[in-house]
Amino acid sequence: MPATLKVSRGAPYARIMGVGGYRPTRVVPNEEILRHIDSSDEWIRSRSGIVTRHWAGPEETVAEMSLAAAGKALADAGIAAEEIDAVLISTVSHFMQTPSVATDIAHRLGAGKPAAFDISAACAGFGYGLTLARGMIVDGSARHVLVVGVERLSDLTDREDRSTAFLFGDGAGAVVVGPSEEPAMGPTVWGSDGEKADVIAQTVPWDRYRLGNLENLPVDSHGEVKFPALRQEGQTVFRWAVYEMAKVAQQALDAAGITAEELDVFIPHQANMRIIDSMVKTLRLPEHVVVARDIETTGNTSAASIPLAMERMLATGQAKSGDTALVIGFGAGLVYAATVVTLP
Amino acid sequence: MAATKEEIIAGLADIVNEIAGIPNDEVTEEKSFTDDLDVDSLSMVEVVVAAEERFGVKIPDDDVRGLKTVGDAVTYIAEHQS
Numbered sequence: 001m002p003a004t005l006k007v008s009r010g011a012p013y014a015r016i017m018g019v020g021g022y023r024p025t026r027v028v029p030n031e032e033i034l035r036h037i038d039s040s041d042e043w044i045r046s047r048s049g050i051v052t053r054h055w056a057g058p059e060e061t062v063a064e065m066s067l068a069a070a071g072k073a074l075a076d077a078g079i080a081a082e083e084i085d086a087v088l089i090s091t092v093s094h095f096m097q098t099p100s101v102a103t104d105i106a107h108r109l110g111a112g113k114p115a116a117f118d119i120s121a122a123c124a125g126f127g128y129g130l131t132l133a134r135g136m137i138v139d140g141s142a143r144h145v146l147v148v149g150v151e152r153l154s155d156l157t158d159r160e161d162r163s164t165a166f167l168f169g170d171g172a173g174a175v176v177v178g179p180s181e182e183p184a185m186g187p188t189v190w191g192s193d194g195e196k197a198d199v200i201a202q203t204v205p206w207d208r209y210r211l212g213n214l215e216n217l218p219v220d221s222h223g224e225v226k227f228p229a230l231r232q233e234g235q236t237v238f239r240w241a242v243y244e245m246a247k248v249a250q251q252a253l254d255a256a257g258i259t260a261e262e263l264d265v266f267i268p269h270q271a272n273m274r275i276i277d278s279m280v281k282t283l284r285l286p287e288h289v290v291v292a293r294d295i296e297t298t299g300n301t302s303a304a305s306i307p308l309a310m311e312r313m314l315a316t317g318q319a320k321s322g323d324t325a326l327v328i329g330f331g332a333g334l335v336y337a338a339t340v341v342t343l344p
Numbered sequence: 345m346a347a348t349k350e351e352i353i354a355g356l357a358d359i360v361n362e363i364a365g366i367p368n369d370e371v372t373e374e375k376s377f378t379d380d381l382d383v384d385s386l387s388m389v390e391v392v393v394a395a396e397e398r399f400g401v402k403i404p405d406d407d408v409r410g411l412k413t414v415g416d417a418v419t420y421i422a423e424h425q426s
Contacts, residue, residue: 046384047384047385047386233405234385234386235385235386235388235389235405235408235409236405238386238389239389239392239393239405242389242390242393243393274386278390
């Protein structure tokens with residue numbers, strides 16, 4: 001007969017306690033993008049809604065941006081770094097496979113020796129992190145969890161690819177998730193579709209460079225071997241994001257037991273303004289629901305986009321503490337995660 | 345029951361009007377979605393999804409690229425509707 005094990009029990013519920021963001025100082029207008037591609041400001045705006053994006057400088061590393069965003073989230077939550085029991089960093093643009101960047105951030109934040117690891121779930125990474133955090137808090141393995149979405153997608157941008165050169169941006173968004181006496185995070189509707197693994201992907205796997213088969217690697221207009229970049233099949237992604245993800249968003253509302261009428265805020269992953277607009281239409285969201293459109297001045301920052309948009313909406317008064325928000329992330333994998341949360 | 349060619353054109357005209365704001369009578373067979381009807385590659389996906397619902401056809405992404413004109417779409421839908 002197996003021994004009877006003691007188990008831990010955590011808080012009854014979890015909630016987002018605070019949010020913080022970091023946007024790199026350098027603002028890149030479409031004019032700069034147009035130096036490398038045959039396109040126009042009008043074309044970029046009409047296809048993506050993007051006017052400017054932030055690109056990180058050499059000092060604005062994944063870790064530095066995360067620390068800046070995390071510091072603000074801790075202050076917003078009123079939590080000291082030592083009270084953090086777990087640090088979850090979602091990123092696809094940290095170029096050190098091992099160790100994770102999460103342990104470095106945890107240490108430099110002054111969080112002591114919390115559990116720390118990175119998440120690879122692309123643009124759904126923030127939702128994956130929230131879901132893990134909620135589980136940890138409710139099962140008692142952590143009381144406060146720091147979840148950060150951070151990207152330097154400018155490092156994975158092919159400046160000469162006219163379909164993606166304008167799309168991506170850099171930045172970090174962080175939240176502190178902690179215990180709650182009231183429900184403040186609905187169930188997560190999440191999943192993956194590996195059959196569509198190649199519709200958004202890195203152009204070349206890293207080990208192709210080591211294998212030295214340079215002749216078959218992509219080259220730029222000067223004949224130089226290109227660094228890997230993100231590429232995507234725009235129409236396929238658009239169809240999946242708008243129509244399949246609208247269903248997932250609706251399922252998240254249903255799972256939380258609310259209707260769109262009861263929603264205050266909609267924060268979809270900031271992939272493309274056209275996707276956001278079509279999703280809103282497909283979901284038939286009521287007029288009163290405030291929709292995040294941070295992409296206009298931020299670009300697509302993958303895992304960072306939802307917390308960055310959340311932080312800005314709260315800072316500008318577009319949304320307020322206590323509002324009910326539907327968040328949905330979706331991207332390379334393909335992967336997705338949607339949940340309804342009470343804003344901090 | 346399968347839609348006639350005229351019904352398909354009329355249906356596509358409604359869809360293009362809804363998505364791109366083009367008057368219905370301008371949506372004729374020889375018109376190019378991109379060049380004449382202000383339907384860019386992303387709007388085209390919206391047109392396709394609406395057409396799928398309306399005519400009960402499946403139009404995979406690989407086939408969408410081949411639909412340059414309204415006539416192309418009419419032929420495709422007529423051949424694939426159940």
